[in-house]
Amino acid sequence: MNIGQASKATGVTAKMIRYYDEIDLVRPASRTDSNYREYDDRQINELRFIKRARSLGFSMEEITQLLSLWRDRGRPSREVKAIADRHVADLDARIGEMQAMADTLRHLSHCCAGDDRPDCPILADLTEGKEPSDPVKRRPSFNR
Amino acid sequence: MNIGQASKATGVTAKMIRYYDEIDLVRPASRTDSNYREYDDRQINELRFIKRARSLGFSMEEITQLLSLWRDRGRPSREVKAIADRHVADLDARIGEMQAMADTLRHLSHCCAGDDRPDCPILADLTEGKEPSDPVKRRPSFNR
DNA sequence: CTTGACCTTCCCATCATGGGAAGGCCCATC
């Protein structure tokens, strides 16, 4: 299976497959005589795994760990659970922050006439330069 | 006021002040004879505005628009409200996605023994390569 | 006049992803 077929089979773009290859996330692809990458079922499954894990918001760092546990038949499920739980806590923290932003804005918007006049509580709030409760530092790499 | 004082006065790092300067987000800083940036109250207020807007999750793009409305005394509050409402919808969408991720993971984690044994519903789920409901495309630039 | 704290610009890195160019390969159709 070449990269295009692997891409179709997994839903991961060829670009990203090459990237995962480059950062050694997946087992190294073997190459044909003409230097085409060749993927077998094992790698296809790894790519699917990565895709699903990304869709659950895991960072590449976490996925590296998850993949290594996945490959290890003797893994303790405790370790997998720990990674998942940490990620859930991370998600919850971010959800909380965004919820706070949305709530604040909903309130301000509700107080804004939204007509032709210039008076606007939203701008007024921004002008006051209130401090946010805490400039939260997040673990790197959960863009999307 | 030089950049360091402006930074202290607004809580925006000097690095970021220079960046906002570079992308013409704030009014251009005047310079002293020795090429130091000089900020007046107007610009200090703009920096505070930006800071507060960032803390509410607005993208630079949105902040550009908000700043321009802020500077315009004749703005219709409708336009400000529209930007805010769009942003709230964006936040809500993202919150929804993350909530779904967290809920899924909470369920899986709950089903995982988390002991020395290797069996793990979390890994099992990742292995199945289920499709996420929909690969949501978000507007660029809301990292943090 | 020295010293240390500040300022300047310039370059590089992040993280996951996509765009695109230049060149090589494969297969089907003429």
Add this chain to the structure above:
DNA sequence: GATGGGCCTTCCCATGATGGGAAGGTCAAG
């Protein structure tokens, strides 16, 4: 067996907001 279109390869660049750091100029207090 040549041609063409659709693959593949590598390489470089961009994103968005932010920080790190180097090299060199400036200011103010001692």
